[in-house]
Every structure is written in structure tokens, then in C-alpha cells.
Amino acid sequence: MAIKKELLEILACPKCKGDVILNEKGDGLICNACRLVYEIRNDIPIMLIDEAKPLKD
Numbered sequence: 001m002a003i004k005k006e007l008l009e010i011l012a013c014p015k016c017k018g019d020v021i022l023n024e025k026g027d028g029l030i031c032n033a034c035r036l037v038y039e040i041r042n043d044i045p046i047m048l049i050d051e052a053k054p055l056k057d
Contacts (some may be wrong), residue, residue, distance in 0.1 A: 005020065008020075008021075011045060013033065013038075015052075016031065018031055031044055031055075036054065037055050039052075
């Protein structure tokens with residue numbers, strides 16, 4: 001089950017409060033401003049700065 005569009009619209013990066021977008025695989029949320037990826041596990045976005053991974057080019 002993919003993340004719901006309504007949830008995606010209200011989520012923000014916890015670090016900069018900017019917009020996040022769903023990655024191509026659908027398993028992470030990307031903040032382009034911070035260059036971080038927040039993982040989605042069991043359909044739950046893990047919006048913790050300490051658990052975010054750097055965005056790869």
C-alpha cells in the first residue's frame with residue numbers, strides 16, 4: 001500500500017520544514033533542500049532527522 005496523497009500533502013521535512021516528495025521506488029520521502037531521504041517502513045514515514053539518509057546523486 002502506497003502512502004496516501006493526503007498525508008503526503010501535509011508532511012514536511014522536520015529539519016527545514018520544507019516540502020518532501022515521494023521517491024521513485026515509493027519507499028522514501030525526499031527533502032531536496034536538506035538533501036535527505038526519510039525512509040517509509042510498513043507504510044509509515046520515519047520522519048526523524050537522526051534516521052534520515054543523505055540523498056545520493
